[in-house]
Amino acid sequence: MRWPGTRVASGVLAVLLVVIVVGPLVAPYDPAAPVGLPYEPPTPQALLGTDALGRDLLSRILDGGLPMLGTALAGAVAGSALGTVAGLLAAWWDGRSGRSRWVEGAVLRPLDTLAIVPPMLLVLLILTAFTGHAGLVLAVALTGVPLSARVLRAAAAPVVTRAHVEAAVARGEGPAWIVGRELLPLVAGPLVADLGIRFVAAIYVVTAAGFLGVGPSGTDWGTLIVEALPGVELAPLLLAVPVVLVALLAVSVTVLADDAVRRSRAVLA
Amino acid sequence: MxxxxxxxxxxxxxxxxxxxxxxxxxxxxxxxxxxxxxxxxxxxxxxxxxxxxxxxxxxxxxxxxxxxxxxxxxxxxxxxxxxxxxxxxxxxxxxxxxxxxxxxxxxxxxxxxxxxxxxxxxxxxxxxxxxxxxxxxxxxxxxxxxxxxxxxxxxxxxxxxxxxxxxxxxxxxxxxxxxxxxxxxxxxxxxxxxxxxxxxxxxxxxxxxxxxxxxxxxxxxxxxxxxxxSEAAPAEVVLAASGIVGGYGATRVLHGVDLHVGAGERVAVLGASGTGKTTLARVLAGLHPAAADTVTVDGATLHPDVRRRTRPQRAALQYVAQSPSEALHPRQPVRTALHRPLRLLRNLRGAAADAEAAALLEVVGLSADTAGLLPAELSGGQRQRVSLARALAARPRVLVCDEVTSALDPGTRDAVLGLLGRLCAQDGLGVVLVTHDVEVAATADRVVVLAEGHVVADGPVPDVLGGDLLPGGVPSHLVELLRPDVADPTVRGTVNVVPSRRAAVTAPTVVSDDSPPTG
Incomplete structure (x- = not known):
């Protein structure tokens, strides 16, 4: 924790996570029910004011965080995990065989094809086929896999040829030890950093999906942003609060991911 | 007559x-x-x-x-x-x-x-x-x-x-x-x-x-x-490799290399960089796929891929890599590094493995406390000793050492070489010492000189190195010997212009003192 930014980011992220996780439980009102006049400024009853239909913004924020976070996290973790498997496979087979890089051709090239499709187009295409939560998670995962695979392959390539990995192979260690004890500890830094970046990207995708009306719930932060747009002159908080929250979430995770990379370099150097 | x-x-x-x-x-x-x-x-x-x-x-x-x-x-x-x-x-x-x-x-x-x-x-x-x-x-x-x-x-x-x-x-x-x-x-x-x-x-x-x-x-x-x-002591051959052909993709690095090592014999493989020394060591260790090779240890033919070798075969031939900083896992303590081969190759675990690990550390001149340390807490020489101890944990017949001293300072280098010499003498361990350093090669019993993937000389140290080694100096003939263009030209694609230091159009007639004109 050499850099104070890491500490700040950890604090911000912790607060955000608490708010998001316990939010639905402590929301003062039903997020779907009108509690006052449209576009009311903040009052003691509605701390952040009300939206176009007179619903309490605070309740809607608290209610919508968890579905968004859950979808983004599930998608990011799934994408990162698939990407890790693909990247490690490519690094292992192509790095050790010394011959043609056929695994890269067989595994990473198709993923590259996936990467050139704009993420939103991918999301809309997948949601057309699989509606609902699962479709969104799948879409988020698929936007992340190609990039994760590339990052992990690059991170693992110098590790698979390290002498201690070869020594493990030579003494007959099984795949579990080689992956779990020899490789993963040394690519954990890049892996965590990549997961952070994938998570931020996933939040963007989920928010954007909400913006486009295909979000994970009626109150996710993307949906709140698009709903705030028509009345932004009357109630700027309606737009500002979800935007700032999304930004805080993204920035704090990015800062922590950067730190994970820094620390992993210190191990290998 | x-x-x-x-x-x-x-x-x-x-x-x-x-x-x-x-x-x-x-x-x-x-x-x-x-x-x-x-x-x-x-x-x-x-x-x-x-x-x-x-x-x-x-x-x-x-x-x-x-x-x-x-x-x-x-x-x-x-x-x-x-x-x-x-x-x-x-x-x-x-x-x-x-x-x-x-x-x-x-x-x-x-x-x-x-x-x-x-x-x-x-x-x-x-x-x-x-x-x-x-x-x-x-x-x-x-x-x-x-x-x-x-x-x-x-x-x-x-x-x-x-x-x-x-x-x-x-x-x-x-x-x-x-x-x-x-x-x-x-x-x-x-x-x-x-x-x-x-x-x-x-x-x-x-x-x-x-x-x-x-x-x-x-x-x-x-x-x-x-x-x-050299020939009066025909030691029992523990490692015999013949016809090793290998390379990277279409590039051939080794063109039919033969190598044999007797029990208790230290064989230096000497060569300039890029002559295929490391590739040879890795082929022996089964870590590099060779186009053709026959490697036998104690008469048993080893599979070219170390993963297909049997457990006793894997134990019999151990490889020590060049860089001590890469040879050990940065997140695993010395104890783990020693316990794994003991467990996998010799079926020792628990207290037996602890005792054996302590004994191994003693053999390589480290204290038993070292077991709890991470590689980052060790010096380069200590890491190389741990690396050697890890290889010795398998009770090998042959140790293939790839430039094990190149990253070490002269004092540490001499200590590690002395350790290898003792192991050879005491346990009858055969050692292949891959090196580019003439001084290191001079500590061996026999020297095999590799140039452009060919064995260009193979003989006892005094014969090949001339015996007149100065500290830090290389015998002049060895420079010639290691020079790549000495190698057989038929194996290289181009035969024509090969730059040579003998490019003087008329070589001056050198009159050596051994045979001056009479009179």
Whole structure:
């Protein structure tokens, strides 16, 4: 924790996570029910004011965080995990065989094809086929896999040829030890950093999906942003609060991911 | 010598400016016999040899005595037929403006066709592709062998050799010696002048010692000392590798390398960078796929892929990698590094493994506390010792060490090398010591020199390294030896212009103190 930014980011992220996780439980009102006049400024009853239909913004924020976070996290973790498997496979087979890089051709090239499709187009295409939560998670995962695979392959390539990995192979260690004890500890830094970046990207995708009306719930932060747009002159908080929250979430995770990379370099150097 | 002598020198007296150079020399060479003449500088050995060719140097006069070659008198000034001559300096006998083919086509006063030239090159062990080259595109040994081919062009029954390998590096010397030995086996008589009885001993039937123009001794040579020590101890071979061909993709790095290591023997594999040393070590260890190889340990053939080797086979051959910082997992303590091979290869776990790990650490000169440390908490030398201990944990028969000392300071390097020497002596461990460092190679028992993926020399340390190692210094011949363009040109795609340090168009005639002109 050499850099104070890491500490700040950890604090911000912790607060955000608490708010998001316990939010639905402590929301003062039903997020779907009108509690006052449209576009009311903040009052003691509605701390952040009300939206176009007179619903309490605070309740809607608290209610919508968890579905968004859950979808983004599930998608990011799934994408990162698939990407890790693909990247490690490519690094292992192509790095050790010394011959043609056929695994890269067989595994990473198709993923590259996936990467050139704009993420939103991918999301809309997948949601057309699989509606609902699962479709969104799948879409988020698929936007992340190609990039994760590339990052992990690059991170693992110098590790698979390290002498201690070869020594493990030579003494007959099984795949579990080689992956779990020899490789993963040394690519954990890049892996965590990549997961952070994938998570931020996933939040963007989920928010954007909400913006486009295909979000994970009626109150996710993307949906709140698009709903705030028509009345932004009357109630700027309606737009500002979800935007700032999304930004805080993204920035704090990015800062922590950067730190994970820094620390992993210190191990290998 | 019961048969009529091929060469009969009787009471030959030669003078130069009033001084007697040869004082009643009597010399016989039978057909097919190899006779060596040794003597100090100025003893008259070269003059004798030239006299056999019917040649007297300027200023030398024939006073008395006769020289007959094949029954015909040759002195004075009647060159004998059927005698070839090979002098010291091949540069002097090769025309720098003519290719090898042009020289050989006309050599010996007979025109010969392409096949004839190729056959002549074949007789001296040179590939036909060399014929296109000019002398400066050849290494010293190749030049000398071309000169030998010229001498052979007349199909001589006798070859007079005047220190044919002086000024050649160890490799070239070995090449020339080999070709001369095969000529001797083919029945060509040799009159071989040298200054070094040891060198001649292995190559002649009889050794004649000349001093002050007289023959002072004649008899069968004493066996050479170096060759005896190396071959007198035929240790049980623990590692035998033959025909290793390997590379990266389409690039061949190793072209059929053979290597054997006896029990308790340290074999250094010496080579410049890029000569395939590390690839060789990795092929032996089964970590690099070879195009062709046969590796046996204790007679059992090992699979080229270490993962397909049986557990005892994996244990029998252990590999120690170059970089101590990469050889150990940065997140695993020394204990883990030692316990894993003990568990996997020797089925030791728990307290037994702890005890064995402590013993191993003691063997490599580390305290038992080291077991709890991470590699980052160890010095480079300590890491290399842990790396060695990890390899020793398998109780190997052969240890393949790839530049294990290159990352270490001199003091630590000597300590690690001393440790390897002790392990060899005590446990009969065979060690392959891959190195680019002559000083490291000098600590081994035998040196195998690798250049461009070929074994270009293989012999006991004193033979290959010359024995005159200065601290930090490299014997000059070794520079030649390790120079890539010494290697066989047939294996490289391009035969034509190979830059060589011997590129001087006319090589200056170096007069060595061993054989100054008499007088």
């Amino acid at each position: 019961t048969a009529p002598g091929l060469v009969e020198v009787r009471d030959l007296v030669l003078c130069a400016g009033g001084r007697t150079v040869l004082d009643g020399v009597r010399l016989d060479v039978a057909a097919g016999e190899a006779v060596g003449i040794v003597g100090a500088s100025g003893s008259g050995k070269t003059t004798t040899a030239l006299a056999v060719l019917g040649h007297l140097r300027d200023g030398i006069t024939h006073v008395a005595g006769t020289v007959h070659v094949a029954g015909a008198p040759v002195l004075p000034g009647r060159p004998p037929r059927g005698v070839g001559y090979l002098g010291q300096d091949p540069g002097a006998s090769l025309n720098p403006y003519r290719t090898v083919r042009a020289v050989l086509t006309a050599a010996g006063g007979v025109r010969r066709d392409r096949a004839g030239v190729d056959a002549l090159l074949g007789r001296v062990g040179l590939p036909a592709g060399l014929a296109r080259r000019y002398p400066h595109q050849l290494s010293g040994g190749q030049q000398q062998r071309v000169a030998l081919a010229i001498a052979l062009a007349r199909d001589p029954g006798l070859l007079v050799l005047d220190e044919p390998t002086t000024g050649l590096d160890v490799l070239a010397r070995a090449d020339v010696h080999r070709e001369l030995a095969s000529l001797r086996a083919a029945g060509v008589a040799l009159l071989w002048i040298g200054h070094d009885a040891e060198t001649l001993a292995a190559n002649v039937d009889r050794l004649v010692t000349v001093a002050d123009g007289r023959v002072v001794a004649s008899g069968p040579p004493e066996p050479a000392r170096f060759t005896l020590t």
